[in-house]
Each structure stands twice: as structure tokens, then as C-alpha cells.
Amino acid sequence: MIINKNEECIIEIEDIGSQGEGIGKYQGYTLFVKNALVGDSVRVKAMKCKKNYGYARLMEILKPSPYRVTPKCSIAGKCGGCAIQHLDYQKQLEYKQNKVKNCLERIGGFGSEIKMEPIIGMEEPYYYRNKAQFPVSKSKDGKPLIGFYAGGTHSIIDTEHCYIQAEENVEIVKIIREFLTEYDISMYEEETHTGLLRHILTRVGFVTGEIMVCLIVNGKDIPRKDILINRLKLIKGMTSISLNINKEKTNVILGDKVIPLWGQPYITDYIGDVKYQISPLSFYQVNPRQTKVLYETALDYAGLQGEETVWDLYCGIGTISLFLAQRAKQVYGVEIIPQAIEDAKRNAEINGIKNAAFFVGAAEDVLPLKYQEDKIYAEVIVVDPPRKGCEQSLLDTIIQMQPKRVVYVSCDPATLARDARYLCDRGYELVKVQVVDQFAHSVHVETVVLLSNEKKKAYHVEIEMKM
Numbered sequence: 023m024i025i026n027k028n029e030e031c032i033i034e035i036e037d038i039g040s041q042g043e044g045i046g047k048y049q050g051y052t053l054f055v056k057n058a059l060v061g062d063s064v065r066v067k068a069m070k071c072k073k074n075y076g077y078a079r080l081m082e083i084l085k086p087s088p089y090r091v092t093p094k095c096s097i098a099g100k101c102g103g104c105a106i107q108h109l110d111y112q113k114q115l116e117y118k119q120n121k122v123k124n125c126l127e128r129i130g131g132f133g134s135e136i137k138m139e140p141i142i143g144m145e146e147p148y149y150y151r152n153k154a155q156f157p158v159s160k161s162k163d164g165k166p167l168i169g170f171y172a173g174g175t176h177s178i179i180d181t182e183h184c185y186i187q188a189e190e191n192v193e194i195v196k197i198i199r200e201f202l203t204e205y206d207i208s209m210y211e212e213e214t215h216t217g218l219l220r221h222i223l224t225r226v227g228f229v230t231g232e233i234m235v236c237l238i239v240n241g242k243d244i245p246r247k248d249i250l251i252n253r254l255k256l257i258k259g260m261t262s263i264s265l266n267i268n269k270e271k272t273n274v275i276l277g278d279k280v281i282p283l284w285g286q287p288y289i290t291d292y293i294g295d296v297k298y299q300i301s302p303l304s305f306y307q308v309n310p311r312q313t314k315v316l317y318e319t320a321l322d323y324a325g326l327q328g329e330e331t332v333w334d335l336y337c338g339i340g341t342i343s344l345f346l347a348q349r350a351k352q353v354y355g356v357e358i359i360p361q362a363i364e365d366a367k368r369n370a371e372i373n374g375i376k377n378a379a380f381f382v383g384a385a386e387d388v389l390p391l392k393y394q395e396d397k398i399y400a401e402v403i404v405v406d407p408p409r410k411g412c413e414q415s416l417l418d419t420i421i422q423m424q425p426k427r428v429v430y431v432s433c434d435p436a437t438l439a440r441d442a443r444y445l446c447d448r449g450y451e452l453v454k455v456q457v458v459d460q461f462a463h464s465v466h467v468e469t470v471v472l473l474s475n476e477k478k479k480a481y482h483v484e485i486e487m488k489m
């Protein structure tokens with residue numbers, strides 16, 4: 023072993039890892055160092071040493087990277103939310119663009135033919151999240167602890183101000199914190215599964231300004247709730263206050279039952295021209311401004327003229343489907359979670375959209391069924407799968423069906439590269455790639471790609487005609 027546990031060494035950080043950690047080499051041996059940045063010269067202590075690589079703790083920055091900035095947030099290094107807030111935002115964008123390019127090259131085997139558009143970053147990379155879930159507990163001296171979990175743990179770091187959440191949360195959390203102390207309301211303790219208030223969920227409609235507060239309790243009710251409601255409803259935009267009952271000993275934040283306490287049971291918001299009703303249990307994109315950019319790109323890549331039939335696979339609450347429906351003849355959405363499909367249908371209804379239909383089920387089951395039995399052919403298929411990407415059987419159905427265009431929206435460039443390669447080995451071509459930053463200061467990255475079979479088909483027709 024080149025270095026042993028607890029030994030220190032000096033290294034230059036040359037790269038950024040998939041979790042935002044710095045990567046450097048000590049005599050050829052790779053070390054991953056949390057909180058170190060590309061361009062830093064650092065002294066580190068080896069913590070875990072495997073055969074070919076190890077993990078080290080940052081002890082001292084000897085020469086800071088030119089891309090290192092002072093994070094706005096004093097707990098950015100500890101909290102699990104912002105892994106790279108100490109990296110200059112332009113460099114964050116460059117890192118995300120390269121991450122996608124590397125996956126397409128290394129995993130997908132694509133080369134110079136990749137047409138990558140410049141990444142679309144945020145105009146304002148702070149206060150962009152419309153949803154917050156603050157865990158609540160009490161400190162050793164009995165005071166409320168409300169904030170975020172330290173990275174990879176369940177210990178709460180008390181926070182008054184989070185720079186990526188909606189600013190309205192500062193006032194909401196302050197009111198609840200004071201209420202808990204004043205009226206001696208008990209706070210949840212995970213180890214003993216005792217205490218009442220577990221989490222505070224907030225949502226803010228960025229277009230409408232409507233605000234929702236939902237208190238998740240390990241019990242049936244909250245004492246003196248009228249006093250809390252009277253204080254919260256004074257906040258400008260407050261629209262919905264509710265309780266959520268979660269008495270289970272679980273890491274899942276929300277229980278199934280919501281009890282409205284004041285106002286409407288939902289808030290309303292818009293992405294583009296499409297309106298959404300959002301209740302505490304609904305899924306909704308957390309960065310609606312960049313979601314609009316992402317989905318407008320998907321719509322643009324779909325190249326709709328108004329006569330097409332389109333599948334939106336893994337459609338969630340139908341956000342992309344309703345975007346597409348504005349320009350297509352007919353859209354079909356498929357999603358595995360029944361509640362999300364109910365939301366999708368309601369969202370279509372409140373927007374007066376009649377050319378979108380939704381099915382509950384696994385995309386890999388529903389698509390072949392509808393294609394083979396009901397003969398539904400689509401010119402365009404949009405997929406927005408979870409991290410693990412598409413099932414191979416789904417890709418096989420796409421190849422059988424031969425839609426002209428496949429628009430692949432992805433939150434994991436590795437599985438995107440794998441699936442794009444599968445389609446390109448079977449007649450499709452990777453036409454365009456657009457990376458969009460939805461989550462500034464985190465390592466997450468969203469990508470839209472256009473795959474088309476039109477050029478290759480035209481080429482085959484031309485060859486056949488020449489023969």
C-alpha cells in the first residue's frame with residue numbers, strides 16, 4: 023500500500039468526482055477528498071485505503087483553487103444539500119456539462135459527432151427550490167432543532183436561513199420555532215420514536231405567490247393549533263395550512279392522511295401556461311423556472327406540427343404531457359404511481375386539455391400492449407425515466423415501433439448514455455444534447471437529448487432508389 027490509514031500527504035486536486043468530491047493522486051494512487059476542489063493544493067489524511075484508491079480527509083488547504091469561493095451559507099460544507107457551493111457557479115456549470123459529455127463518450131461510446139449545446143444555467147442560482155422539508159427535533163438543552171440533516175446522517179443541523187430554499191421559509195420556521203418553545207410542544211426523537219412534531223413541509227408557488235405549510239406529526243393533532251394558525255396566516259401569500267399524520271417508525275417523511283387546518287387543501291402554480299394544483303402529497307418539480315426551460319427544450323426537440331401522436335413515458339403528474347398536448351394531436355402518458363396519474367388527469371381537466379389520456383402501469387408493459395393490441399403508433403416518444411433509466415424491453419418496443427423522434431429527458435447521464443447507445447446501435451442517431459442546471463450547488467444534472475431515425479431512413483431510401 024502506498025499510503026496507510028491515518029497517514030498524511032500533500033496532493034494537487036485534479037478533478038471533481040460524481041459526488042462533488044476532489045480527486046487527486048499521491049504517487050499514482052487515487053484519493054477522493056470531500057470539500058476539496060479542482061485546483062486546490064491540500065494536505066490530507068488517509069481514512070480508508072482500498073487496493074486501487076482511497077478516501078482522505080481534508081486537513082489544510084495549502085493553496086486554494088482559483089475557482090474556490092466563500093459559500094453564502096455558513097453550513098454549506100456540513101449540510102447534505104449543497105455539495106459544491108464553494109465552487110464558482112460558472113465552474114459548476116462547466117463540471118456538469120463535462121459530466122454529461124464524459125458519460126456519453128465513455129459509457130455511450132459517442133465521439134466527435136456529439137452536438138452538445140452550451141449548458142443552460144440559472145439566472146439566479148439561489149432561492150430556487152419551491153419545496154422544503156425541515157426535520158424537527160430537540161437539542162440536548164431542550165430547544166427546537168429545525169434545519170437539515172448533515173450529509174449522510176440523521177443528525178439535524180439547526181438552520182435559520184437556507185440560500186437555496188424559498189425566502190418565505192425564514193419567517194415560517196421562525197414562527198414555528200417560537201410557538202414550539204412558548205407552548206412547550208414536544209418534538210420528535212427518532213431513536214425513541216416519541217415526541218409530536220417530526221417535519222415541516224412548505225411549498226411556494228413561484229408564479230402565484232401562494233404558500234403551503236404542512237406539519238407532519240407523530241400523533242393525531244397539535245395542541246394550541248389555533249394560535250399557530252393565526253400567526254402563520256398573517257404571512258403574505260399563505261393559502262393552505264394542514265397536518266399530516268405519520269405515526270410510523272420510518273424514514274419516509276409523509277404519512278397517507280392529510281387534515282386541512284386552514285385555507286385551501288392545495289396551492290396553485292404554473293409552469294409556462296399550464297396550471298397545477300399541488301397538495302402536500304403531490305409530486306411537483308422543485309425548481310419550476312428551470313423545469314420550464316427543460317420541458318421547453320423537450321417540446322422543441324419533439325418538433326411537433328399539430329398532427330402527431332406522442333407518448334410521454336414515465337409521465338409523473340403529466341407536466342411534459344400537458345406541455346406536448348398544446349402542440350400535438352394526441353398525447354398518451356404512462357406512469358407507475360396511480361396517485362400521480364390522478365393528478366395528471368385533474369391537471370389536464372383544470373387546463374381544459376382534452377387531447378391527453380393517461381394510463382397507470384409500467385411503461386415497459388403499457389407501451390407494447392397499446393402498440394400490439396390497439397395499434398397505437400406514435401411519431402414521437404418522450405421518456406423521462408428515474409435514475410436507473412429505461413428497461414431494455416421498452417427500448418426494444420421503441421425500435422419495433424420506429425417513432426421518428428425519441429426525446430430522452432434524464433437525471434442520470436450514465437444510464438442516458440447506455441440507453442442512447444442501445445438505440446443508436448439499432449438505427450437511431452444522437453442529434454442534439456442539452457444540459458440544463460436544475461439544482462445549483464448540488465452535483466445533480468438534467469439532460470435532454472434528441473434521437474432521430476429520419477436521416478438514416480432517408481439514407482436507406484436514397485440507396486434503395488439508386489440500386
Ligand SMILES: C[S@@+](CC[C@H](N)C(=O)[O-])C[C@H]1O[C@@H](n2cnc3c(N)ncnc32)[C@H](O)[C@@H]1O
Pocket residue numbers: 305335336337338339340341342356357358359362383384385386406407408433
Ligand atoms: C423523473 S420522474 C418523471 C417526472 C415527470 N416527467 C413529471 O413531470 O412529473 C420519473 C417517473 O417515473 C415513474 N416510474 C418509475 N418507474 C416506472 C415505470 N417502470 N413505468 C412508468 N413509470 C415509472 C416514477 O414514479 C416517476 O414519477
